[in-house]
Amino acid sequence: MMVTRRDALRLLIAPVGIAAAAGIAPAAPQTRKLKVLVAGGHPDDPESGCGGTIARHADAGHEVLVLYLTRGEAGIPGTAHEAAARIRTAEAERACAILGAAPRFAGQVDGDTRLDNAAYAAMRELLARERPDAIYTQWPVDTHRDHRTMSVLIYDAWLRTGRSAALGYFEVLTGDQTQLFRPTDYVDITAVARRKRDAVFAHASQKPDEWYPAHERMSRFRGMERGVEHAEAFVRHDRGPALPLPA
Numbered sequence: 001m002m003v004t005r006r007d008a009l010r011l012l013i014a015p016v017g018i019a020a021a022a023g024i025a026p027a028a029p030q031t032r033k034l035k036v037l038v039a040g041g042h043p044d045d046p047e048s049g050c051g052g053t054i055a056r057h058a059d060a061g062h063e064v065l066v067l068y069l070t071r072g073e074a075g076i077p078g079t080a081h082e083a084a085a086r087i088r089t090a091e092a093e094r095a096c097a098i099l100g101a102a103p104r105f106a107g108q109v110d111g112d113t114r115l116d117n118a119a120y121a122a123m124r125e126l127l128a129r130e131r132p133d134a135i136y137t138q139w140p141v142d143t144h145r146d147h148r149t150m151s152v153l154i155y156d157a158w159l160r161t162g163r164s165a166a167l168g169y170f171e172v173l174t175g176d177q178t179q180l181f182r183p184t185d186y187v188d189i190t191a192v193a194r195r196k197r198d199a200v201f202a203h204a205s206q207k208p209d210e211w212y213p214a215h216e217r218m219s220r221f222r223g224m225e226r227g228v229e230h231a232e233a234f235v236r237h238d239r240g241p242a243l244p245l246p247a
């Protein structure tokens with residue numbers, strides 16, 4: 001029997017269940033408990049971008065911290081910042097509970113995020129303190145300034161803490177927000193797709209029924225690319241350790 005390169009790749013990736021892109025070796029199976037940091041601009045970004053992967057990491061016994069740059073202060077029209085922050089903090093806490101993660105807040109303000117020396121220093125200190133094994137953050141080419149801010153702060157902190165964590169980027173509302181995103185790695189989230197949806201819908205103030213269908217189309221499309229029903233996709237930074245994506 002002739003074994004094509006595609007067959008060989010399929011055999012290679014099958015044991016760990018990770019659909020690595022062609023030509024890229026899969027991540028090694030994990031046995032040690034990891035600390036995973038998932039960083040987004042607003043409450044609902046980490047959940048919609050990689051909520052399935054968060055759930056799978058948590059279910060595998062790893063510690064997952066979800067870091068929100070802001071509390072979504074400007075995200076409820078007609079509601080004052082302080083009240084909106086309270087509502088959206090509670091929604092984020094509920095979403096994290098559904099996924100098995102712990103929320104953290106980086107203290108910036110929605111719609112007024114800063115990319116300056118103080119912000120760089122604060123993020124560097126946070127990474128140095130938390131020492132995650134893996135970081136997932138927003139892709140930097142994104143139409144929303146707060147998403148770009150978080151992505152660049154994480155990238156800078158990752159460089160300045162010795163690139164010791166694996167670094168991967170996730171996508172949100174691709175085409176509308178995330179742009180020019182070409183995945184290197186995928187995670188099958190079929191078994192946790194319902195939980196991801198529930199976590200996103202914990203953000204009721206954001207009217208997810210209006211935009212979550214776009215994310216479901218994305219996860220079905222990424223799933224089609226890898227031959228599963230629903231998948232999340234990542235771009236891995238190749239100057240750090242391999243992404244310890246769920247096996």
Ligand SMILES: [Zn+2]
Pocket residue numbers: 041042045144147
């Ligand atoms: Zn956002």
